[in-house]
Amino acid sequence: MTTIRETLTALEAEAMAAVAAAADQQALEQVRVRFLGRKGALSTILRGLADLDPADRPAVGKLANDVKQRLEAAFEGRREALEAAALAAATAAERLDVTLPGRPVPSGRLHPSTQVLRRICQIFADMGFQIYRSPDVETDEMNFEMLNIPAHHPARDMWDTFYTTTEGVLLRTHTSPGQIRAMRQYCPEPIRVILPGMCYRYEQITARSEIQFHQVEGLAVGRQVTMTDLKGTLVSFAHRMFGPTRQVRFRASHFPFTEPSAEMDVECMICEGKGCTVCKHSGWLEILGCGMVHPVVLQNGGYDPAVHSGFAFGMGPERITMLRHRIEDIRYFWKNDLRFLEQF
Numbered sequence: 001m002t003t004i005r006e007t008l009t010a011l012e013a014e015a016m017a018a019v020a021a022a023a024d025q026q027a028l029e030q031v032r033v034r035f036l037g038r039k040g041a042l043s044t045i046l047r048g049l050a051d052l053d054p055a056d057r058p059a060v061g062k063l064a065n066d067v068k069q070r071l072e073a074a075f076e077g078r079r080e081a082l083e084a085a086a087l088a089a090a091t092a093a094e095r096l097d098v099t100l101p102g103r104p105v106p107s108g109r110l111h112p113s114t115q116v117l118r119r120i121c122q123i124f125a126d127m128g129f130q131i132y133r134s135p136d137v138e139t140d141e142m143n144f145e146m147l148n149i150p151a152h153h154p155a156r157d158m159w160d161t162f163y164t165t166t167e168g169v170l171l172r173t174h175t176s177p178g179q180i181r182a183m184r185q186y187c188p189e190p191i192r193v194i195l196p197g198m199c200y201r202y203e204q205i206t207a208r209s210e211i212q213f214h215q216v217e218g219l220a221v222g223r224q225v226t227m228t229d230l231k232g233t234l235v236s237f238a239h240r241m242f243g244p245t246r247q248v249r250f251r252a253s254h255f256p257f258t259e260p261s262a263e264m265d266v267e268c269m270i271c272e273g274k275g276c277t278v279c280k281h282s283g284w285l286e287i288l289g290c291g292m293v294h295p296v297v298l299q300n301g302g303y304d305p306a307v308h309s310g311f312a313f314g315m316g317p318e319r320i321t322m323l324r325h326r327i328e329d330i331r332y333f334w335k336n337d338l339r340f341l342e343q344f
């Protein structure tokens with residue numbers, strides 16, 4: 001009959017062989033459960049200690065504990081070896097060449113219109129103008145009537161309009177209605193604001209005209225605001241926007257909401273004023289409309305034209321961007337073609 005000592009020795013040898021043969025961590029765990037688990041072989045033997053002669057118990061108990069410790073040490077050693085082997089295999093399989101050039105992360109950028117809008121806002125901010133927001137969806141009254149353009153007035157033909165299905169509500173054709181809103185908010189205080197925003201016109205889309213485009217309106221109201229202030233402000237703007245040596249000129253024009261009215265041209269930056277197809281061989285490019293706020297408009301805004309005066313202007317940043325970057329077609333702006341956008 002085999003003694004418990006022999007059983008323990010045989011068990012140790014068998015367990016040691018099984019540990020050495022375990023090829024991976026999962027197999028090793030199965031071996032551990034089989035020999036050292038709560039229902040494992042060693043526990044079963046240890047439970048049998050109770051049946052031994054009390055004189056033999058300490059010696060056999062010590063042997064069993066020694067076997068258990070040696071087995072545990074063997075398991076731990078094998079676990080570490082297998083772990084190291086698994087790590088080495090993974091490192092070899094997923095070898096990383098840190099000398100390879102990295103993959104470029106495409107960086108976003110601002111749309112060219114946004115860049116120019118911000119530049120315009122910055123230049124006027126430096127001259128003390130604040131930004132005033134007014135709505136894209138306007139009333140006929142604000143977009144036209146308050147600006148001295150009554151119903152059926154021929155001047156309405158200058159702004160082909162998107163009307164909504166609600167009577168008297170439209171998409172603003174220019175940022176000028178914001179003049180009335182700013183005046184009504186600040187009256188009788190002096191005003192110096194710019195109003196950037198999107199405008200909408202029911203127009204034929206061409207290389208120069210979109211149905212949706214930005215404008216930046218400017219408005220200054222106070223006592224003794226003069227045409228000289230208007231010219232000084234706009235010349236200073238043009239020099240910062242297009243360079244200090246760029247020539248500018250004012251041409252008489254007509255807008256129902258300004259009197260007198262003018263348009264400002266800058267020397268063509270494509271031909272340097274010599275004449276080319278872009279400037280239609282004139283050497284000049286129109287960038288904005290402007291004038292002294294019409295007394296009727298001042299009154300509609302709440303100001304007394306006998307006491308207050310003001311100037312206003314409106315420019316199109318997309319057209320300015322086209323000039324600065326020699327873009328020959330305005331349709332590129334909203335096409336979302338990355339080949340165009342990535343150039344800015």
Ligand code: FA5
Pocket residue numbers: 158173174175176201203208209210211212213215217255258286287288289290291312313314315316317318319320330
């Ligand atoms: C106006 O809209 C006036 N409200 C400007 C103004 C304001 C005059 C204050 C006096 C005082 P105009 O229709 O010319 O004016 O438009 C102004 C600018 O908007 C143009 O110079 C142009 O740069 C831009 N613009 C007009 N229509 C289009 C369009 N279809 N596509 C792109 N830009 C346009």
